[in-house]
Amino acid sequence: MDLEAIYQNIDRRDTESTTGAQTQSHGRDEEKDLQHRGSRYLVLISVGLGLICVLLLVFIILLNITITAERDMTNGYKNTVEELSQTINSLQDKHTDLTQKNLELETKVKDLTAEKNQLQRDFDSLNKKGPVCFFMSTELSWSDSRQYCKDRGADLVIINTEEKQRFISSLVSERVWIGLSDSENEGVMKWVDNSTLKQGFWLKDQPNDSGNQDCIELNYEREKPGWSPLNSWNDFSCSVKKKGICEK
Incomplete structure (x- = not known):
């Protein structure tokens, strides 16, 4: 084998060796790029899930506040209705008492008026019989x-x-x-x-x-x-x- 053939053979081996090394390096780069993209996706997904959790928590808090406020408002309305009902009942009782007292006073006035009229008739009757x-x-x-x-x-x-x-x-x-x-x-x-x-x-x-x-x-x-x-x-x-x- 001559020297030229030997050199060609060496050159071919070097070229193959260089090409193989470049191929392996390119594969590692792609793998790193894929890992980097995967990490970014994972971060984005985590951030998205975190935001969803935060939104759910805010929604739950707002919902709880709304429910509490509505319950307090309902209780307030209920208490107000009960107070108004008690006030109305009290006024009705007072009105009944006043009506009863008014009837009693009217009866007393009638009785006193009748007694006064009777006394006047008695006085007139006595005077007719002569001054006493x-x-x-x-x-x-x-x-x-x-x-x-x-x-x-x-x-x-x-x-x-x-x-x-x-x-x-x-x-x-x-x-x-x-x-x-x-x-x-x-x-x-x-x-x-x-x-x-x-x-x-x-x-x-x-x-x-x-x-x-x-x-x-x-x-x-x-x-x-x-x-x-x-x-x-x-x-x-x-x-x-x-x-x-x-x-x-």
Whole structure:
């Protein structure tokens, strides 16, 4: 083999060796480029997933805030409705109470008006029978009260009609003697003019003659059970001192 052939052979080997080395180097570069691109893709995917997670977290937070706000608003509306309902009920109760009180006052006004009219009729009826004068004695026993009246040209009052009973009841504001007793004959009530009692205006369970009670008083205590202008007489001990009604 000649030298030229040897050199050609060497040159070919060198060329192949260089080409092989270049090929291997190019392959490694491509592999590195692929790895670099893969890393970038992975970073992008991670960043994208991170953003999605952040957005989901923000959405959840906003949703929770919205739900909480709506719940608070709903509770606020509910409380307001309950308060308004309680206020309305309270106003209705007050209106009912006021209506009831108004009806009671109207009834009292009617009763007082009727009583006033009755007293006026009684007064007019008494005046038709002639001028009459009534006055009070000082606090004395029944007999001393009668004497007080006599000393002034009068006597203890005689009450023989409903009109007169109503009228005398309207004049007094304390327990007073009237001109009636059974001191002469127990159980036989007589007026100071010696006439026998025909119509009495007794309190419930009276007269009871408890403890030698022979003289009659007119009791003004309106809170007493069964009291009324036509039910106010009571027998009492004649020695007790109280005012008497004189009639002249």
